[in-house]
Amino acid sequence: MSDSLRVEKREEQVSLFMTDGVIFDGRVHLAQYAMLHSGEQTVLDLLMEKNPFLPMHSSSGEFHLIQKKLISHLRCEILLQKEIEHTERQVKISFPGNETLQGALRIDTPNHSVRLTDYINGGNDFFPLFSGGISYLVNRSLIRDIVLLNG
Numbered sequence: 001m002s003d004s005l006r007v008e009k010r011e012e013q014v015s016l017f018m019t020d021g022v023i024f025d026g027r028v029h030l031a032q033y034a035m036l037h038s039g040e041q042t043v044l045d046l047l048m049e050k051n052p053f054l055p056m057h058s059s060s061g062e063f064h065l066i067q068k069k070l071i072s073h074l075r076c077e078i079l080l081q082k083e084i085e086h087t088e089r090q091v092k093i094s095f096p097g098n099e100t101l102q103g104a105l106r107i108d109t110p111n112h113s114v115r116l117t118d119y120i121n122g123g124n125d126f127f128p129l130f131s132g133g134i135s136y137l138v139n140r141s142l143i144r145d146i147v148l149l150n151g
Contacts, residue, residue: 073142
């Protein structure tokens with residue numbers, strides 16, 4: 001294949017937490033330009049693509065195609081737009097099998113119209129959660145329940 005057809009990509013470290021308890025540590029490759037917004041492609045953009053499998057290289061060097069529907073959550077760097085005001089809600093998220101995550105949802109809507117129910121029921125299949133300096137993307141279809149910790 002010609003190098004002129006090659007698309008430059010950057011690597012991003014991720015940890016994928018699967019529904020069966022398996023954890024994959026490795027790298028995904030992101031495009032320099034996102035398809036649906038200005039700027040670089042993000043891990044969330046990659047998850048939102050229609051392809052059912054996520055390509056990644058494990059830290060052991062193996063190439064994997066991971067079924068996205070079976071990722072309960074993943075750890076990766078998430079940068080929020082600073083010019084958008086966010087309302088924070090502290091939550092505890094439980095998955096089948098009793099695994100839990102606790103942290104902050106940062107909802108980017110005006111304070112008077114923020115409802116946890118609206119945020120969780122709308123939007124993308126994955127949403128960000130921030131916990132002690134670590135950021136996650138959580139698969140909303142694999143959540144058993146969410147407890148609001150600050151009302």
